[in-house]
Amino acid sequence: MPSNDGVLAVARSFRVLVIGGSYGGLSAALNLWDLSRGRLPRFNYAYDGPPPAHRIPIQTTIVDERDGYYHLIGSPKSLACEKLAAESWTRFQDIPALKSPNFKIIQGSVSKVDCTTKVAHITDTATKSTITEPYDYLIVASGLRRAYPTVPKSLRRDEFLEEARKHTDSVRNAQGVVIVGGGAVGVEMAAELKMLEPQQKVTLIHSRDRLLSSEPLPDDFAEQVYSILQEGGVEVILGQRVVDTVAIDAEADQRMWRLTLGNGRQITTGHVLSAISRCIPTSTYLPQHLLDEAGYVKVNSSLQFSGNLPHAEHHYAVGDLAAWPGIKRCGGAMHMGHYAALNIHQQMLAECSGEKPNLKTLNAFPAVIGLALGTKAVSYTPDEGTRHGEELLTALFGDDMANSTLHAVGNVSTKAINRARLKASAHETHYIEVVIHDDMSTGAVSRRAIARFQATLDAEALVTVLAFSAAASPQHALSKLASRAQPEAIATCIDIAYAGPAQAAANINGLEVAIFPDFAMGKTNKTDDFLSKFPLGKVPAFEAADGTTLFESDAIAQYIAESGPASAQLLGATPAQRATIRQWICFAQGEILDPVTHLALWRLKIRPYDEATETNNLQRLERSLGCLETHLKGRTWFASEEKVSMADITLASALVWGFSMAIDAEMREKFPLTVAWYERLIQVDGVKQAFGEKNFVEKRQPYSV
Secondary structure: OOEOOOOEEOOOOEEEEEEOOOHHHHHHHHHHHHHHOOEOOOOOOOOOOOOOOEEOOEEEEEEEOOOEEEOHHHHHHHOOOHHHHHHHEEEHHHOHHHHOOOEEEEEEEEEEEEOOOOEEEEEEOOOOOEEEEEOOEEEEOOOEEOOOOOOOOOOOHHHHHHHHHHHHHHHHHOOOEEEEOOOHHHHHHHHHHHHHOOOOOEEEEEOOOOOOOOOOOOHHHHHHHHHHHHHOOOEEEEOOOEEEEEEEOOHHHOOEEEEEEOOOOEEEEOEEEEOOOOOEEOOOOOOHHHEOOOOOEOEOOOOEEOOOOOOHHHEEEOHHHEOOOOOOOHHHHHHHHHHHHHHHHHHHHHHHHOOOOOOOOOOOOOOOEEEEEOOEEEEEEOOOEEEEEHHHHHHHHOOOOOOOOOOOEOOOOHHHHHHOOOHHHHHHHHEOHHHHHOOOOOOOOOHHHHHHHHHHHOOOOOOOOOOOOOOOHHHHHHHHHHOOOOOOOOOEEEOOOOOHHHHHHHHHHOOOOOOOOOOOOOOHHHOHHHHHHOOOOOOOEEEOOOOOEEEOHHHHHHHHHOOOOOHHHHHOOOHHHHHHHHHHHHHHHHHHHHHHHHHHHOOOOOOOOOHHHHHHHHHHHHHHHHHHHHHOOOOOOOOOOOOOOHHHHHHHHHHHHHHHHHOOHHHHOOOHHHHHHHHHHOOOOOHHHHHOOOOOOOOOOOOOO
16 A cells, blocks of 8 residues: 655654454544554545655554454354355454554453543453553444344354354254244345255244335335345245244154244244344443444544533444434444544544644445345345345355455545445445454455456456556556546566566566567666666566566566565565565575576577586585475475465476476576475465476586587
């Protein structure tokens, strides 16, 4: 993400307390962290101005009852699919961005907030002791108290996985499943269970005459949902309330249930799931006068607490807990978190400079929704009405309920989403992955993402992405696409050699790589336009849409590696890991690529043959290969036992010419571990596409007159 290298440090530091580590809370915390470091916020990709001009020291504390982020909109499927369950819960300690010393995570519950003294009282889950946490700014994002199975009972990831396993087994082995409640959760739960367990009899009972009766949605939307459920094999009973549920004995000691409906009909089933529980705001820790009759926090359009309260301007509520009109959705919560971060940052700057803060104001959310129903999705927006289909499911939810549909956060600005023909579902899809995995706030967009958005919008024109990772520019591309822009070249990358690491890093990060199509060495890089950006005329060279220009392959590769969700894997998550990876990158450049280049140049007819140079560099190469061989004993990769890093990728790139020209069969026999590592590496997804098939020379070409 673009940053301002000339930012001014602010002497004063601020303490921020975030209550709730889900969509709204993480959105607020991470966007504010970006702004405090002189970066553009990760959701604000339509922003055309410069990054913030000041770097503000902040310490953010996040309090949550769970030990991690839980992907709530995937809950109907997570509790019926063990694979998705494992992907839907990410511990806070495993989120790269939150490993910064600027963040403190407390697993616990808030019992009281004193808004006058700006102190929160927290009960620590592990120690059961009470902690007092002072703050300068408070963001409440603890959401609603939802009953099982809408959300899991567990508060720890390991307990949740066991809970999901037991739930899946009980549903699979039951003699029929009845779901009571035909709201959004109930219909999704019924559809997902029937899809995952097609042999199971699934019945959905709703007390009203139409599904989703409590939502401000048109009849044709509810009718389409009803139709898809029936097509999928779900029995739907409308207009009947369950008046009695009695446990009965059954053969083989398997518990059965008898449900009695309002019309006297009785249904016997092996498992009953309730999806009708009333959601209760988790606002009991706040003073009563700050809440409306239902317990929601009263806020103004800037999301600050409203009413008579000392320091009201320093208290914010976002997400489901805020008393704000519209259907409560994760996309809306994250949008609110984004706005809260922008406004708090403005207030911090104002406190330091004395200038008046420029606060964002939130508009009412339109009635929009997107539902995943087995193999199809249904969506509604005021502009497009009701839409449905299998392609829509892929576009909106991918194959994991939108948990990683894009490797970016907020690819489309709020304004663009409002113009888009599926703006509601775009919010749901495009505000997830990097909040959880990206520690550098980049948000580059893959071709897959653009293709999905095109399919969603029925757009005919492609936005041409000619970028390794143009930071803000791919988001701009999607924003343009959302509003039906004409084709646009976003950025240009020029490359003819040494681009393997950058391409592999881009692939692993899910970023799009394209090479300048008409580049001619010695011509293109000698033009006035090229030299105005790269005065030495060196290649590879890189230009981002925000004007960032880079040369030197290592710098370009680092930029790409650091610009996506796999940055911690590629460059290391700790000082020791980063230093180890940097060590091998330096080794590759100085101890491998240098002798390999000297051995290759005369074979490429670029320089004349010199016997002393040949002998000396063969000896240097053998010595370096010996070092690699020693290090690889008992190892899979150079810096990690689990996944490849830029250490492996850069070393392998340095050896490409070596294996194709100098390291022949006789030399390879001396270094079997290194050869096996190289062959293993170039089969890794992402690396394979960048490096291609292996090219091993059988016999090194001798010099002949």
